[in-house]
Amino acid sequence: MSELGELEPITRRSTAAIIADQLRSAIMYGSLPPGSQLGEADLAAKLGVSRGPLREAMQRLVQEGLLRSERHRGLFVIDMDAADVRDVYQARLAIERAACQLVMQGNRGEALATLSAALEGILEAAASRDRIAMSDADQAFHQALVACSGNSRLVRMAQTLLVETRMCLSALQAHYPEPDELVAEHRALVDAIADGDERLLLELIERHMLDSIDRLNP
Amino acid sequence: MSELGELEPITRRSTAAIIADQLRSAIMYGSLPPGSQLGEADLAAKLGVSRGPLREAMQRLVQEGLLRSERHRGLFVIDMDAADVRDVYQARLAIERAACQLVMQGNRGEALATLSAALEGILEAAASRDRIAMSDADQAFHQALVACSGNSRLVRMAQTLLVETRMCLSALQAHYPEPDELVAEHRALVDAIADGDERLLLELIERHMLDSIDRLNP
DNA sequence: GGCCATATGATTGTCGACAATCTCAAGGGA
DNA sequence: TCCCTTGAGATTGTCGACAATCATATGGCC
Incomplete structure (x- = not known):
């Protein structure tokens, strides 16, 4: 800043x-x-x-x-086929799972503040029902999550993967979660961090990614 | 070929x-x-x-x-300080842990053959007691491990991280494990894959990385 | 003597031009 | 009619040169 x-x-x-x-x-x-x-x-x-x-x-x-x-x-x-979608989300899971662990054993308070703000952004976007705004807010949330890990390598890798994620969504133009669902999933992540429940957090992020693979592969 | x-x-x-x-x-x-x-x-x-x-x-x-x-x-x-060393190994853990999971739920047989060959390379290098050869074989093993995941994103990320790993070792010029230890650790990984013991494999790879952080940060 | 302004040299950033290669269409032969 | 060859056009790969900027050394001033 x-x-x-x-x-x-x-x-x-x-x-x-x-x-x-x-x-x-x-x-x-x-x-x-x-x-x-x-x-x-x-x-x-x-x-x-x-x-x-x-x-x-x-x-x-x-x-x-x-x-x-x-x-x-x-x-x-690059054009992405089903295998690429799978690869991207598997890689995202690897990165964000590690980020979650680091957040939990690091400065959880600061992460909570940052991610609460990001969640607020998702909330606003969901209210507007604007698909692009929702994607932007979604991406910003996950970027913030990885940034909170304090690991610059993870941040760099995540950035590329998030761009590829957006490519999938733009290309497939479908199967994006409903606004309520989007908010709920991310709120659950923030709550798990607030509660300090690492077990649950990791389970949620895993579900979050694996569900996305299923959603994008009909 | x-x-x-x-x-x-x-x-x-x-x-x-x-x-x-x-x-x-x-x-x-x-x-x-x-x-x-x-x-x-x-x-x-x-x-x-x-x-x-x-x-x-x-x-x-x-x-x-x-x-x-x-x-x-x-x-x-780039010059790497202690924080960078930590970041690199944390990121490696994230990538290689995911690779291990994918290997377990993928073509385990092929992975076992490839990694057995890579382990043989470590064995030879350890016998020669040539530090550089040992590092090369070590790197080749982990590169092969990630390659067996079949995820090209993970492979690309791992490549950069392995280069950075070598930079640490070249720069710090110390604390590289003894030949016997190097062989033992990697043999344990291969054995875990052979036994199909995912729990153990993940535990080993985690230890492998976290130990490295400790080893390089006196 | 110490410090600041200036000049000089070297290095990076940018550009336009030329050579090598590929694509695509037209023409000739079987 | 179909296929191969051949040519033109366009695009990429490479290079050398110029402009902008930075680092360093020199000289003057306080």
């Missing part, structure tokens, strides 16, 4: 990082749909940069696994 | 990927020690490429978290 009136350099982040964020966002929200090719000249013109920095940014996404590279063919947004 | 006499394009992987591998390897083995700056012109000359592809490769490692970028200053190999 930046202080009020604090003077900072205008560009403290590298251009490649900014472009990578833009592309990640575009992929996440389905603006660059799975399987689509990323023409370098085209994109560079749209973003107002040269091909150099753009290529650097794209290499980041290749490393993340969001793009696949075919030599002399171009870069394509 | 490529067939004998099979004709394949000489360069099927992108140049950036090859360079990234080289750099990753150099970082892993301590050839590029933590904290050291990566001069672009210098490296490009050594690798026989231009700065363009080199910069692309470096962006991959930035995304991986192996390099940190300071704008207009350059790229530096």
